[in-house]
Amino acid sequence: MPFAAERRAAESAARAAADFIRPHAGGLDAADLRSKGVHDLVTFVDEGSQRIVVDALGAAFPDDRVLAEEGADADLDLDRGRVWIVDPLDGTTNFAHGVPPYAVSIGLRVDGVGAVGVVLDVSSGELFSAARGAGLEVDGQRGTVSATDRLDDALVATGFPFRDYRYLDGYLAAAQAVMRSARGLRRHGAAAVDLAWTAAGRFDGFFEAGLAPWDLAAGVVLEAAAGGVVTGLWDGADPVATGGVLAAAPGVADALGRAVAPLGAAYRRATNGG
Numbered sequence: 001m002p003f004a005a006e007r008r009a010a011e012s013a014a015r016a017a018a019d020f021i022r023p024h025a026g027g028l029d030a031a032d033l034r035s036k037g038v039h040d041l042v043t044f045v046d047e048g049s050q051r052i053v054v055d056a057l058g059a060a061f062p063d064d065r066v067l068a069e070e071g072a073d074a075d076l077d078l079d080r081g082r083v084w085i086v087d088p089l090d091g092t093t094n095f096a097h098g099v100p101p102y103a104v105s106i107g108l109r110v111d112g113v114g115a116v117g118v119v120l121d122v123s124s125g126e127l128f129s130a131a132r133g134a135g136l137e138v139d140g141q142r143g144t145v146s147a148t149d150r151l152d153d154a155l156v157a158t159g160f161p162f163r164d165y166r167y168l169d170g171y172l173a174a175a176q177a178v179m180r181s182a183r184g185l186r187r188h189g190a191a192a193v194d195l196a197w198t199a200a201g202r203f204d205g206f207f208e209a210g211l212a213p214w215d216l217a218a219g220v221v222l223e224a225a226a227g228g229v230v231t232g233l234w235d236g237a238d239p240v241a242t243g244g245v246l247a248a249a250p251g252v253a254d255a256l257g258r259a260v261a262p263l264g265a266a267y268r269r270a271t272n273g274g
Contacts, residue, residue, distance in 0.1 A: 003108070003131040006061070006116045010084075010106040011129055013056035014120040017049040017088060017104045021122050026098040043096065046070055049088035053106060057084050064108075069214045078213060078241065079112035085217035085240070090119075091190030100124070105192035107217025109240070117221025119196040128196040130225030138200050145228040146201035149251030154182045154204035156256065157194040164210050170266020171209065177259040178207075191245075195219025198247050199226040205248035205256045209233060209267040216240045220247070229253035233264035234273075242271065 024045045050070050057066060061084075067076050068086040076083065084106065089095060091102030100123030108116035119128045128143070130136045136143040148154050156178050161168050178185050186203070188194060191211055198206045199222040217240050223230040231237070233244035244267050248256045 002133045003115050007131045009060040010118040013053045014104040014118050017052045018120050018122045046089040053086050083109045085213050087214035090192040094189045101190045101193040103192050105218040114221040117218035119192045119218050130222045136226035143200045145226045145249040146204045148204040151181050151252045151255040154252045155184045156182045157186050157203045157206040159208035166270035167266035170262045173262035174260040191215040192219050199223045207246045207260045209244040211243040213240050223247045234268050
């Protein structure tokens with residue numbers, strides 16, 4: 001199976017990182033929290049988890065490049081060659097407050113296309129894993145997107161703007177449209193987990209803007225492998241490159257896309273097209 005060795009290595013690295021993270025849950029003091037930007041925290045747990053993952057991937061695939069959240073190389077070309085994209089602790093704010101979910105997210109991108117995605121929800125212990133050409137597995141069992149075919153019956157996840165508010169009005173218009181047309185709208189604060197749960201059919205769709213490559217690289221692989229639709233927020237946009245994503249079960253993708261169109265338009269203007 002293509003990328004089987006890479007998938008196993010990513011799963012092993014995620015488990016090792018989760019073993020490091022788990023004992024610190026709910027045990028951080030204010031002195032352990034540092035700010036690296038507006039509403040953007042980092043802790044020694046993020047950094048320790050990252051070292052574990054990066055060292056494991058480097059040992060297994062020494063010629064591959066790695067883009068990891070803490071100390072990321074912003075100039076790394078994500079469309080050339082093999083690049084591992086790592087979020088060592090997605091949902092740091094949740095983790096710092098003792099609120100689930102939070103996760104380790106590891107994606108492999110080969111020549112600009114997602115090849116492997118692994119998300120380990122540390123708070124629950126669930127492992128979501130996929131590789132290009134193979135389906136989604138959730139704790140070793142086959143997973144798939146939901147069969148929901150009406151937005152009125154759909155439970156949708158989202159993430160709020162939390163550091164860039166230039167597209168806030170567009171987001172609020174999209175959120176209002178989804179609130180009016182879907183069964184429910186949820187915000188959990190960990191995009192990698194939102195995508196994993198959408199891939200596994202728990203959510204019927206997910207949308208967010210202002211994300212980083214490490215928030216998305218694994219989850220978009222999971223969604224595609226599970227039979228879902230995953231796109232950027234405007235035609236032809238790469239979600240990993242632009243930071244805007246729409247993921248949905250096929251039966252609701254078009255309707256959800258229309259509902260969140262105001263966000264796509266506002267985010268495209270704010271970012272000059274990504």
